[in-house]
Amino acid sequence: MRTILVVSLLAGALAACDDGASGESPMIEFEPEPVVDQSVDAAIEDSAVIDAGPMVDAMPPPLPPLPEIIGPSAAVDSNPADGVVEFTLRASQVTLPLADDLQVRGYGYDDQFPGPLFQARVGDEVVVHFTNDLDEPTTVHWHGLRIPAEMDGSPRVQDPVRPGETFEYRFTVPDAGTFWYHPHVRSNEQVEKGLYGMFVVHEAEPPVFDAERAFVLDDILLNGDQIPAFLQTHPEQMHGRSGNVLLTNGKVEPAPGAAQKGHVERWRLVNVANARTMDVSLEGARFRVIGTDGGLLAEPYETERLQLAVGQRYDLEVHYDSAGTARLISHVRVIEDGAVVLRPFTLQTVEVAAGEGLPVPVALPEADPPARGRPIRTVNFEFDTVASPISGQRWRINGLDMPEEPIFEFQKGDYVRMNLINEANQEHPFHLHGQFFEILPAGTPETEQPGLKDTVLVPGNSRVSIFARLDNPGRWMAHCHILEHAELGMMVEIEVLDTE
Ligand code: C2O
Ligand code: CU
Numbered sequence: 001m002r003t004i005l006v007v008s009l010l011a012g013a014l015a016a017c018d019d020g021a022s023g024e025s026p027m028i029e030f031e032p033e034p035v036v037d038q039s040v041d042a043a044i045e046d047s048a049v050i051d052a053g054p055m056v057d058a059m060p061p062p063l064p065p066l067p068e069i070i071g072p073s074a075a076v077d078s079n080p081a082d083g084v085v086e087f088t089l090r091a092s093q094v095t096l097p098l099a100d101d102l103q104v105r106g107y108g109y110d111d112q113f114p115g116p117l118f119q120a121r122v123g124d125e126v127v128v129h130f131t132n133d134l135d136e137p138t139t140v141h142w143h144g145l146r147i148p149a150e151m152d153g154s155p156r157v158q159d160p161v162r163p164g165e166t167f168e169y170r171f172t173v174p175d176a177g178t179f180w181y182h183p184h185v186r187s188n189e190q191v192e193k194g195l196y197g198m199f200v201v202h203e204a205e206p207p208v209f210d211a212e213r214a215f216v217l218d219d220i221l222l223n224g225d226q227i228p229a230f231l232q233t234h235p236e237q238m239h240g241r242s243g244n245v246l247l248t249n250g251k252v253e254p255a256p257g258a259a260q261k262g263h264v265e266r267w268r269l270v271n272v273a274n275a276r277t278m279d280v281s282l283e284g285a286r287f288r289v290i291g292t293d294g295g296l297l298a299e300p301y302e303t304e305r306l307q308l309a310v311g312q313r314y315d316l317e318v319h320y321d322s323a324g325t326a327r328l329i330s331h332v333r334v335i336e337d338g339a340v341v342l343r344p345f346t347l348q349t350v351e352v353a354a355g356e357g358l359p360v361p362v363a364l365p366e367a368d369p370p371a372r373g374r375p376i377r378t379v380n381f382e383f384d385t386v387a388s389p390i391s392g393q394r395w396r397i398n399g400l401d402m403p404e405e406p407i408f409e410f411q412k413g414d415y416v417r418m419n420l421i422n423e424a425n426q427e428h429p430f431h432l433h434g435q436f437f438e439i440l441p442a443g444t445p446e447t448e449q450p451g452l453k454d455t456v457l458v459p460g461n462s463r464v465s466i467f468a469r470l471d472n473p474g475r476w477m478a479h480c481h482i483l484e485h486a487e488l489g490m491m492v493e494i495e496v497l498d499t500e
Contacts, residue, residue, distance in 0.1 A: 066119050067206050069268070070257065071214030072198065072249050075116035084127065085120045089140065091183070092133035096194050098245070099252040104225050106194040107134065113250040114216045114272075115181070115197025122176040122201050128169040132161040137185050140169060142199060143311060144179040144293055144454045146434055147171035149474025153184045154433065156493060157475055160185050175436075176203040177295035178268040178313040180216075188274055188483035189230050192220065192241060194250075196272040203296065207364050209317075210263035215328065215348060216250070217280075217308070219243030219273045231484060237393035238385075239426060240275025240482035246330060248347045257350035261323045264362050266290070267316040271308040275482045277427065277457060278308040278330050279342070282318065284352065285326035290364060291315030294436040294452025298369040301450065305331070309429035309457035311481040317362065323354040375417035375467055379408050381478070382421045383428050383458070383490065395480065395490035406475055406495035414470045414496070425460040428485065433476040435496075437468035455481055473498035 063082050079086035094108035109115030120126050132138050137160035141153030149157050151171040161167045179199040183190040198214050220243040221228060231237055248254050259265065267287070271278045281304055290300040293313050306314055320326060328348040333340050385395050394401050410416060418437070420430050436452040442464060449456070458464045479491035 063121070066121065066202050067209070067212050067266075069117060069119070069200060069212045069214050071268075072114045072117045072216060073112060075110070075118050077119075079127070083121075083123070084125045085118075086127040086129075087116070087118060088129045088131070089115070090131040090133055091138055091195060093135075094194070096250065098220070098247065098250065102222075102225060102252065104220075104222065104227060106227060107190060108194050109197055113194045114218075115195065117197060117214060118181070118199040120173050120199075120201050122173060122204055124201075125170070125172050129166065130161065130169060131166045132163055134190075135163050136190075137162050138183045138190060138195070139167075139185055140181055141184040141433075142169070142171070142179065142181050143431075144177065144313070145171070145199070145201075146174050146436070146472045149434060149472075149476060152433055152474075152476070153181075154475070154477050154493075155185050156477070173201045175295055176201045177291060177293065178214075178270060178315055180270045180272060180313070182272065184477075186487065188241065188487045191272065191483055192230070192274050193227060198268065198270055200268065203365055205365060207266070207362050209266040209362055211259065212266045212268070213257065215248055215267060215269045217269060217271050217273065217278050217330070217347065218247040218250075219276050220245050220247055231392070231488070234393070236484060237488060240484040242276050243273065246332070246345055246347065248328075254348060256325075257348065258353070259320055259326070259350050260353045260355040261320050262355055263320050263352075265318045265320075267318050267328075268313065269306075269308060269316065270313045271310050273310050274484065275310060277310065277429070279305060279332075280308060280347070281305050281329050281331065281344075282316075283327040283329055284322070284324050285318050285320050285350070287316040287318045289314055290317045292449065292451035293454045296364060296367040297451045298367045299450065300364065307457065309427075309455055309481070310483075311429055311431050311455035312453070312457075317364075320350075320352045323352050326350040326352055375415050377410070377414060378417040378419065380419045380421055381430070381492075383424065383480070385424060385426070393488060395485040395488045397478070397490055397492045400492060401489035402491050403493075406493040408494045410470045410494065410496050411499050412471065412473045412496055416468050416470060418466050418468060420456070420458045420464045420466065422458045422460060422462055422464075426485075427460050427482075428458045428490070429455055429481040430458055430464075430478070431455040431481045432468060432478045432494075434472045434474060435468050435470050435476065437466040440465040440467060470494075470496045472496060 075087045077085040096104045096106040096113045139153040139160050151169050181199050182196040198216055221241055288300050288302045327346045329344045330347050331342045334343045382398050439449050439456050441448050473496045475493050475495050477493055479486045
């Protein structure tokens with residue numbers, strides 16, 4: 001059996017090292033037609049007059065192109081209008097080309113793996129024409145996007161899309177940041193088989209870096225070239241499915257990236273594994289954390305190691321201070337001689353060329369610190385597990401195993417403290433749909449995580465408190481993002497009532 005290996009970027013997406021992000025690529029000059037008067041009043045008047053000649057289109061100049069992101073190939077926006085991006089997305093069975101000598105039957109979006117990288121600008125309307133060509137029902141959940149509940153892909157709100165059917169997702173993206181999408185029906189199987197992709201919402205004025213890279217991090221469990229049957233073993237029911245092959249952007253060993261000494265890049269990371277918390281570091285380059293689930297941080301910070309619970313994202317600002325090979329490393333727990341040790345695996349290499357390039361300071365836009373307030377209410381989410389001789393292991397929140405009705409009701413705008421209480425050994429990455437929260441620091445690396453989040457790791461035998469501002473009305477799922485736990489019961493809903 002193949003051991004765990006590492007990844008890098010899709011070779012085809014890699015261009016010369018100095019191609020950089022195209023944030024400054026030549027603006028298309030807007031040439032006004034020979035015009036009479038572009039004022040609104042004049043346009044209205046003109047339109048009222050017959051024989052006024054062709055109407056003058058008082059369109060604003062086109063927006064500069066979005067930064068180019070090196071990583072999974074990007075979806076093509078079929079709508080030429082500014083302010084609207086329109087994509088198609090089709091789920092079907094595909095062959096996952098994990099390596100030259102390793103092809104695995106799985107699922108893909110748009111015949112690719114990972115699914116296409118979606119990009120929009122904050123405030124854009126997004127239209128996705130989704131088709132389900134699988135032979136089972138599915139939905140698309142837009143993880144982290146604070147969109148209307150009907151568009152969120154929750155099978156409690158949206159009837160799953162049946163085989164051969166279509167659904168139009170349409171929403172406005174209110175926040176800039178790094179997000180992702182995946183199914184919310186039998187998610188432990190559908191995500192593991194390959195249904196996931198990154199969704200980048202760019203800032204209104206994106207900071208300009210020498211390059212931007214996307215890293216979709218996964219692990220997959222293989223038996224030869226087969227994905228084994230699901231939930232068959234006790235360890236999988238207890239801890240979720242951990243893979244034996246690490247994948248970066250769908251590849252076991254992705255092609256190395258290319259960069260230049262002195263350059264500064266933006267890296268976007270998402271952990272889409274079923275269960276594995278990724279523990280990452282960077283060798284041969286230095287980074288600071290500039291963004292998290294909810295977008296850019298008010299105060300970026302430096303760290304050596306970064307824990308990415310499943311579902312979480314981080315944006316890094318990567319500096320190449322010297323030529324050589326930079327490596328993104330995942331520190332993986334493996335059993336060697338009966339003992340658990342941490343072994344480093346390379347996820348991605350970047351060859352850094354010598355160069356004159358002086359570090360260009362990147363000006364990050366001012367991010368607003370999260371709005372704090374006094375929590376008006378405190379609720380507890382208590383996690384536990386029970387073994388049943390009939391159904392195997394079940395996972396529960398507040399003693400409930402996938403209840404039909406929301407377990408808490410709030411009013412829109414409520415500021416709520418949620419105590420996440422875990423009295424067992426297994427960790428749980430807790431995810432709340434449709435809202436952001438802040439993690440109340442508790443002195444552990446898992447909880448020293450500033451910024452807005454939608455997912456937080458609750459380690460074994462611990463309590464973590466979060467503060468959520470519930471601004472987005474609707475019925476929202478709250479669940480463990482270890483997908484086996486979620487599908488084995490650890491999935492509830494809350495309801496945010498719109499009182500206006
Ligand atoms: Cu990323 Cu309810 O999930
Ligand atoms: Cu869990």
